Amino acid sequence: MASSIEKLLEEISSSEDPAEELRNLKTAVLSVPFSALRGSVGVHGLGVIFSLLNTNKREQIDLCVDILNRVLMALSPVHLAQSYRAELQTGLAHPNEAVKILALTQIGRMMEHLETTTEILKNHSILREVIRCIGEEKIAVGKEATRSLYKLGHSKPGLDTLFRSNLQKDMKDLMATSDIVRYRIYELIVDISSVSAVSLSYCANSSFISQLLAELTGEDVLIRATAIEMVTTLAHSQHGRQYLAQQGIMDKVSNMIIATDTDPFSSLYLPGLIRFFGKLAIMESPQQVCETYPAFQNKVFEMALDPDPALTVVALDTLGLLGATVEGKQVLQKTGEKFKAVLVRMSQLANSGATEMRVRSLDAISNLLTLQTEQQTEALLALTESWFHIVSVQPMDMIRNISTQPFPELHCGALGIFTAIAPQPWGQKLMISTPGLMEFIVDRSTSKSKEAKDAKFELVGALVTSSTAADIMGSQNYLSLKTYIREGPYYVSAVASVSTEGAD
Template sequence: MVTSLAHTPHGRQYLAQQGVIDKISNIIVGAESDPFSGFYLPGFVKFFGNLAIVDSPQQICERYPVFMEKVFEMAESHDPTMIGVAVDTLGILGSNVEGKQAIANQPWAQKLMLDTPGFVEYVVDRSVEPDKASKDAKYELVKALVNSKTIAEIFGNQYYLRLRAYLREGPYYVKAVSTTAVEGAE
């Protein structure tokens, strides 16, 4: 019922004014110590997932970071119900560009990217992508990473500078190679 209320701008405003969204966030924080959290936690996580889609994924993830932490905690759980809800919520969040960028801006997501062997090398390699759409998508990812507040701290100076150079040069940059013709050379 609260989720359907959150689908309208007036409903979201009412929920925010009454402190309902903050209360739900606090309940999620306290769910660790509640043995009955398995009954209400899936609904609350779905609520935040839907709220992020109708409002702004970036704002919801920044304002309620416990939501994203709980989603990934649920994804690593052994409870099939929790895993299903977490995957559904991530699917909902990742269904639009802003949602993907909100996930990319999370410090834990950046750490996972950095921990993936060859990630930075792949992202800055323009020769890998065969078409314009792929190059543009990779450029948008680099742009989201570089514009993140935590990227320099997590990736370190060396990788941060490589990503900034890629962003500055653009997705279609080709390094110029000069050759000199010499008379009599074969």
């Protein structure tokens, strides 16, 4: 096959209309393993395919790109740099989106290899072209360009080249062209900053981050919304959170939350502010964040009761995130009647309204009620049991009714709540005392989709692995559950087929 590829390359080089030969070559390279492709291009190499990109014929370009994508991925970064660096650099300026992405992908591969990265860093013209691609109209091109440059943030030579040369000015000049391009570069800067404390210091010293932080309080509310998303990403790393704290950003975001009460356009960026603190609470400490920035917790409760579904959804997700941790549960419990009102609201939303809102409510309730085995202290078991009974006067009936409705996502959401309480002794007592529930749990016909079968299997597994289930639920029920687990989630019982002579 390798010899036939080399022969096809020869034929293409001498053809005036190579479309048919390109189709044959594409079929050939796709049928050859990567290991065999490495030695299949022969003395002619891929130069002829690169040259055929210089056309207005869309099919010819697409065929060439498909062939090059396959063969170049089989070559080492060193081979790419030695044989095709000039062709790839030319591809960065090609008018076709697919050619640009091909070139950026392969240059990105070179940036991952120590030897070839050194060569790329010496060639500022290639890097300048990659930076220019960030500003391309096509989103896919811009993303591939930022993905390639991000790899430079993993080494000091790469950081020096990007931030201590005139390439930094190239990026700043490009940022001035449009809001979209500016935020693509912010995204690159945030991604590089997240690599390490060293990479963050380069980005901070270059003033990119201070410019981003200033956008938080800009006049344009849509820009504020985008800026808070970027800052939230920066907060994912420990060194990023430390930097933000040093810059007073947590206080600034808290003040922004307070100011939303008087801003008629706050609903456009308020969800981002809440998500910022929600992520911060999980990564740091729910208690510390809620006590230090009470405006955050107060606003989440307010949003949970708000008629605006966009705000309510964010509040539900945030409460579910907080309540998934023991510390978060304790923080919410301390608020007393405020949180009880929110739980009642969650129950109302789970019972009626748009399907997505119902699912989000069920998921939040499930997170709030979940306790791992090692977390099952007397106090925490009493807490989750009390919350469960706030959800409804007859919570087991309510969840069971939701699980029987003809919407797979609601069925799985309801099963998720049963799974949350299944390992807890009080939950097992409620299950065994609810008429028909154990039969429902082991009845495979009630779960039709793969997701539903998986959710039911998880519920049964949560019961079987509990140390108290056998005693509380009785040997017969426990045996049925173990049989269910042994048979697996997709078991189908064999049914004998009986035919009756003469029947229609």
